[in-house]
Amino acid sequence: MPTYKAPLRDMRFLINEVLDYSTHYASLSNGADATPDMVDAILDGAAALCEDVLAPINLSGDAEGCTFSNGNVTTPSGFKEAYKAFVEGGWQGLSFPTEYGGQGLPMSVNVFKSEMAGTANWSFNMYPGLSIGCINTLMQYGTPAQKKLYLPPLVAGEWTGTMCLTEAQCGTDLAQVKTRAVPQADGTFKLTGTKIFISSGEHDLTDNIIHIVLARLPDAPAGTRGISLFIVPKVIVNDDGTLGARNAVNCGSIEHKMGIRASSTALLNFDDATGYMIAEENKGLEAMFTFMNTARIGTAIQGVAQAEASFQGALAYARERRSMRALSGKKEPEFAADALIWHPDVRRMLLTQKAFAFYNLNAIESVFIQTIATGKFKMVLL
Amino acid sequence: MPTYKAPLRDMRFLINEVLDYSTHYASLSNGADATPDMVDAILDGAAALCEDVLAPINLSGDAEGCTFSNGNVTTPSGFKEAYKAFVEGGWQGLSFPTEYGGQGLPMSVNVFKSEMAGTANWSFNMYPGLSIGCINTLMQYGTPAQKKLYLPPLVAGEWTGTMCLTEAQCGTDLAQVKTRAVPQADGTFKLTGTKIFISSGEHDLTDNIIHIVLARLPDAPAGTRGISLFIVPKVIVNDDGTLGARNAVNCGSIEHKMGIRASSTALLNFDDATGYMIAEENKGLEAMFTFMNTARIGTAIQGVAQAEASFQGALAYARERRSMRALSGKKEPEFAADALIWHPDVRRMLLTQKAFAFYNLNAIESVFIQTIATGKFKMVLL
Numbered sequence: 001m002p003t004y005k006a007p008l009r010d011m012r013f014l015i016n017e018v019l020d021y022s023t024h025y026a027s028l029s030n031g032a033d034a035t036p037d038m039v040d041a042i043l044d045g046a047a048a049l050c051e052d053v054l055a056p057i058n059l060s061g062d063a064e065g066c067t068f069s070n071g072n073v074t075t076p077s078g079f080k081e082a083y084k085a086f087v088e089g090g091w092q093g094l095s096f097p098t099e100y101g102g103q104g105l106p107m108s109v110n111v112f113k114s115e116m117a118g119t120a121n122w123s124f125n126m127y128p129g130l131s132i133g134c135i136n137t138l139m140q141y142g143t144p145a146q147k148k149l150y151l152p153p154l155v156a157g158e159w160t161g162t163m164c165l166t167e168a169q170c171g172t173d174l175a176q177v178k179t180r181a182v183p184q185a186d187g188t189f190k191l192t193g194t195k196i197f198i199s200s201g202e203h204d205l206t207d208n209i210i211h212i213v214l215a216r217l218p219d220a221p222a223g224t225r226g227i228s229l230f231i232v233p234k235v236i237v238n239d240d241g242t243l244g245a246r247n248a249v250n251c252g253s254i255e256h257k258m259g260i261r262a263s264s265t266a267l268l269n270f271d272d273a274t275g276y277m278i279a280e281e282n283k284g285l286e287a288m289f290t291f292m293n294t295a296r297i298g299t300a301i302q303g304v305a306q307a308e309a310s311f312q313g314a315l316a317y318a319r320e321r322r323s324m325r326a327l328s329g330k331k332e333p334e335f336a337a338d339a340l341i342w343h344p345d346v347r348r349m350l351l352t353q354k355a356f357a358f359y360n361l362n363a364i365e366s367v368f369i370q371t372i373a374t375g376k377f378k379m380v381l382l
Numbered sequence: 383m384p385t386y387k388a389p390l391r392d393m394r395f396l397i398n399e400v401l402d403y404s405t406h407y408a409s410l411s412n413g414a415d416a417t418p419d420m421v422d423a424i425l426d427g428a429a430a431l432c433e434d435v436l437a438p439i440n441l442s443g444d445a446e447g448c449t450f451s452n453g454n455v456t457t458p459s460g461f462k463e464a465y466k467a468f469v470e471g472g473w474q475g476l477s478f479p480t481e482y483g484g485q486g487l488p489m490s491v492n493v494f495k496s497e498m499a500g501t502a503n504w505s506f507n508m509y510p511g512l513s514i515g516c517i518n519t520l521m522q523y524g525t526p527a528q529k530k531l532y533l534p535p536l537v538a539g540e541w542t543g544t545m546c547l548t549e550a551q552c553g554t555d556l557a558q559v560k561t562r563a564v565p566q567a568d569g570t571f572k573l574t575g576t577k578i579f580i581s582s583g584e585h586d587l588t589d590n591i592i593h594i595v596l597a598r599l600p601d602a603p604a605g606t607r608g609i610s611l612f613i614v615p616k617v618i619v620n621d622d623g624t625l626g627a628r629n630a631v632n633c634g635s636i637e638h639k640m641g642i643r644a645s646s647t648a649l650l651n652f653d654d655a656t657g658y659m660i661a662e663e664n665k666g667l668e669a670m671f672t673f674m675n676t677a678r679i680g681t682a683i684q685g686v687a688q689a690e691a692s693f694q695g696a697l698a699y700a701r702e703r704r705s706m707r708a709l710s711g712k713k714e715p716e717f718a719a720d721a722l723i724w725h726p727d728v729r730r731m732l733l734t735q736k737a738f739a740f741y742n743l744n745a746i747e748s749v750f751i752q753t754i755a756t757g758k759f760k761m762v763l764l
Binding site for chain 1: 554
């Protein structure tokens with residue numbers, strides 16, 4: 001089994017030689033703290049967490065998987081402890097504003113961390129990963145009271161968040177969303193419906209989960225122009241921030257997603273669950289795009305992470321597995337055959353993998369710089 | 383869940399319009415019986431078996447998988463009955479010589495059947511599939527007595543066969559084979575070693591399994607020039623063809639192969655197991671190439687089968703799943719959205735899949751005609 005090793009040299013080459021982050025950070029309102037020393041220390045700390053805590057539970061987590069029983073989901077052995085270490089290290093708040101308890105660093109710093117965490121253990125990375133979209137959506141569309149109530153625990157990682165779009169009859173075509181939200185006298189809403197494929201929809205890592213849910217008001221127009229957006233906490237949050245009653249949102253089952261068996265993908269039933277509207281009535285889909293765009297960046301990071309993971313796995317195997325003799329003569333005469341890495345075509349394939357992994361990392365970090373410059377991509381605190 | 387439907391129209395188009403099989407069969411020594419009517423009837427019969435017997439246990443077989451206990455492997459529900467139907471229909475012997483109980487038809491007829499069986503249920507197809515290589519190897523290298531003893535039950539499908547090459551330290555690099563074969567006074571050999579990844583290495587479908595095994599004689603030269611080939615039956619076969627004592631070859635575990643959980647992939651331990659040499663001493667690897675080339679054709683058929691299966695699955699989904707409206711206007715106004723197949727790009731992708739599946743089928747059948755013409759490919763009874 002290959003051991004994960006963070007590609008810090010490649011990352012530093014990108015930061016210092018290719019993308020010139022120090023000039024870039026100097027131009028950002030939140031770039032002052034991102035000094036080269038600070039970025040260096042963050043990369044080292046993230047690498048240690050990913051190599052020593054997240055990578056060792058990747059294979060075992062996949063083998064064990066999540067288990068579902070009576071509406072509860074148990075994550076595989078070691079996930080709770082790893083998540084605790086993640087939270088205690090302050091890793092969730094790296095690039096979120098200090099006013100919500102974050103460290104206020106540029107988002108590109110966090111992307112390096114996410115790439116490392118994703119490569120070390122993508123299943124694990126899904127739990128804090130979904131929270132990022134939830135936080136971005138609340139920051140952009142939440143009322144001041146909502147921000148005050150929900151953001152600090154989310155930014156701290158004490159709670160996680162989810163994105164509830166898909167229903168059995170609609171994935172891409174959200175015009176078909178059926179979940180209903182009925183307004184109540186006190187300004188809240190009662191949501192009823194079933195959402196499927198909800199990543200991190202239920203788990204045992206935190207005391208609360210904040211669901212961001214697409215639903216339709218009773219008098220809403222048909223199609224995408226009649227969709228509103230709601231906060232539906234798993235546990236109702238009192239005005240003072242303490243946890244109140246369990247809300248009527250329950251996990252009905254977990255689903256199988258190839259390769260991420262340690263990530264809980266839930267079917268969620270909302271039965272008159274209490275929700276709070278975010279953004280304007282019938283403008284929910286537009287607001288949800290903040291979450292969806294964050295998730296898209298997450299998916300891009302997954303691509304980078306898988307490229308790196310597959311390269312590291314292949315490299316380790318090519319170094320230890322012996323087959324045939326090198327064309328240029330015996331390299332390891334003490335063994336019956338030479339290691340695969342001595343074969344020119346194997347080496348060519350490994351270098352291609354390495355180039356892809358590095359190029360993709362470069363690409364995603366470049367996109368961040370570009371979107372900061374153009375401002376065209378709706379993201380908070382780039 | 384999509385239902386498998388044999389692409390008989392495409393196959394007949396290939397046979398009659400593209401490849402002109404009737405002219406081709408007229409030129410073959412064993413082509414006289416392959417009249418258009420006969421080929422038509424065989425295609426219909428194979429389609430019925432694959433659609434009605436093999437396809438219905440594909441999904442359930444994958445979910446249930448094979449189970450291993452105390453050296454025995456139990457195939458999933460329905461596999462025994464399906465294999466019985468396969469044997470009773472005479473499907474194993476389609477293209478093998480009549481002198482061994484086969485129907486003596488050209489091999490290309492059998493490829494159509496294998497493609498259908500593989501598309502309907504690749505896991506199932508592995509069991510009779512490996513036997514084909516075993517039969518070809520025995521036909522080419524077996525002594526008259528070995529052929530008489532082993533071929534009729536294999537051709538009938540009463541027994542199956544395996545290809546035992548890989549050991550933990552060597553897959554591709556067979557120079558590293560360590561399994562030993564010690565000559566005995568009576569002309570037999572005692573084999574000791576462990577083979578891994580042995581497809582159909584142990585199962586409950588037949589009373590006997592004929593392993594074709596690479597091993598090294600005590601005085602053999604190092605490398606590939608010191609490898610010999612042996613018949614090692616799971617149950618010793620008496621000279622009169624009846625089954626004798628259980629041989630010392632035992633399944634130690636079964637392994638996970640993604641997508642073919644209903645196919646038993648075994649680790650086999652040989653502990654002084656009785657074996658019989660085939661082909662010349664130290665020329666075993668060359669002889670094994672008859673098996674390996676048959677397996678390569680099987681793998682090519684798997685490619686064709688998966689292309690067809692994926693096309694059929696995608697087509698069924700595109701017809702039933704509704705998402706968005708067609709660009710050219712509502713097609714199914716009675717529903718909230720139009721079926722995916724109405725979207726031009728979905729249709730383009732489906733047609734690409736269909737073209738690939740058809741092109742691959744054409745390619746593999748063309749290769750058969752070519753190899754028959756050039757005779758360059760070492761196969762018995764093309």
